[in-house]
Amino acid sequence: MLKQEIEDGQATLADPAFRADVLNGLAARPRAIPARWFYDRRGSELFEEITALPEYYPTRTETALLRSVAGEVAARAGPGRAVVEFGAGSAAKTPILLGAAAPAAYVPIDISGDFLRHSARALAQAFPGLPVHPVEADFLRPVPLPDAVAGLAKLGFFPGSTIGNMNAWAAVDLLRAMRGWLGEGAMLLIGMDRVKPLDVLIPAYDDAAGVTAAFNLNLLHRINRELGGTIPADAFAHRAIWNADAARIEMHLEALRDVAFTVDGRPFAMAAGETIHTENSHKYGPNGARMLLRAGGWTPVAEWTDPKDWFALILCEA
Numbered sequence: 294m295l296k297q298e299i300e301d302g303q304a305t306l307a308d309p310a311f312r313a314d315v316l317n318g319l320a321a322r323p324r325a326i327p328a329r330w331f332y333d334r335r336g337s338e339l340f341e342e343i344t345a346l347p348e349y350y351p352t353r354t355e356t357a358l359l360r361s362v363a364g365e366v367a368a369r370a371g372p373g374r375a376v377v378e379f380g381a382g383s384a385a386k387t388p389i390l391l392g393a394a395a396p397a398a399y400v401p402i403d404i405s406g407d408f409l410r411h412s413a414r415a416l417a418q419a420f421p422g423l424p425v426h427p428v429e430a431d432f433l434r435p436v437p438l439p440d441a442v443a444g445l446a447k448l449g450f451f452p453g454s455t456i457g458n459m460n461a462w463a464a465v466d467l468l469r470a471m472r473g474w475l476g477e478g479a480m481l482l483i484g485m486d487r488v489k490p491l492d493v494l495i496p497a498y499d500d501a502a503g504v505t506a507a508f509n510l511n512l513l514h515r516i517n518r519e520l521g522g523t524i525p526a527d528a529f530a531h532r533a534i535w536n537a538d539a540a541r542i543e544m545h546l547e548a549l550r551d552v553a554f555t556v557d558g559r560p561f562a563m564a565a566g567e568t569i570h571t572e573n574s575h576k577y578g579p580n581g582a583r584m585l586l587r588a589g590g591w592t593p594v595a596e597w598t599d600p601k602d603w604f605a606l607i608l609c610e611a
């Protein structure tokens with residue numbers, strides 16, 4: 294264990310998948326590290342801060358939209374389903390759906406056990422009598438649902454435009470896998486962010502207070518903490534750009550000068566101006582969204598957007 298890890302109070306055995314993704318990603322051209330590694334404890338805190346920023350419209354737009362359509366979702370899904378949430382515990386959104394849907398059980402799935410137990414406890418308190426069955430799992434791998442909900446029809450809940458982090462083929466693979474896990478007669482309520490003007494999109498990923506910059510740069514600190522890296526984080530700057538061809542916001546970390554560092558003892562060198570690609574956030578028009586869902590084995594049956602058409606909630610049938 295590194296001395297610094299002890300001082301940070303974040304002593305953890307490095308996840309071998311994290312190590313592999315970082316070492317392979319830094320060696321690749323273009324250099325890229327998957328966005329899922331943003332979310333250590335500090336990264337999760339910073340993301341919570343992002344969701345409250347004036348420029349970051351998705352969370353508040355989706356939450357307000359869900360509040361206005363939850364009754365209609367519940368009417369279409371019918372009572373007595375098990376709500377299965379992927380990437381569980383969005384403190385504001387989940388109670389809105391559970392309050393309206395009158396589910397027979399709630400199954401939050403999350404990769405972070407701590408976060409999962411915390412949010413599962415809060416929801417069990419808010420909905421006494423609702424059986425809560427948390428599943429600690431990475432939903433990019435097969436997810437076994439608890440036996441306790443085996444006999445119930447499922448309503449999948451995948452809010453936050455998390456699907457936007459995936460390229461089209463990975464998104465289709467995940468949607469198809471969800472269809473398999475949720476089984477016969479399942480429905481899925483998914484949040485997808487819309488294409489919109491760049492003067493709205495760019496500030497949402499490059500805010501004036503610098504919280505998104507700190508969120509992006511925290512990945513370098515995490516590499517240093519958990520993988521014994523020597524990356525000079527102050528030599529990197531946050532970049533958020535719109536890739537029009539792929540209809541996505543990309544976040545990068547750009548080297549401001551020539552830098553050399555090691556990670557897990559391996560040497561890397563980057564020239565000034567070179568970047569590490571750290572996130573894609575795909576945006577979908579109405580046709581693209583429906584096409585993606587159909588390709589993933591789901592039939593859209595209802596769709597709602599906010600008055601500005603900035604964010605969509607889409608209800609699908611298996």
Ligand code: AVJ
Pocket residue numbers: 343351453454455457458497498505572573574
């Ligand atoms: C959690 C993936 C939906 O893409 O908007 C926020 C993550 N990145 N600011 C997004 C994020 C930078 C967020 N998702």
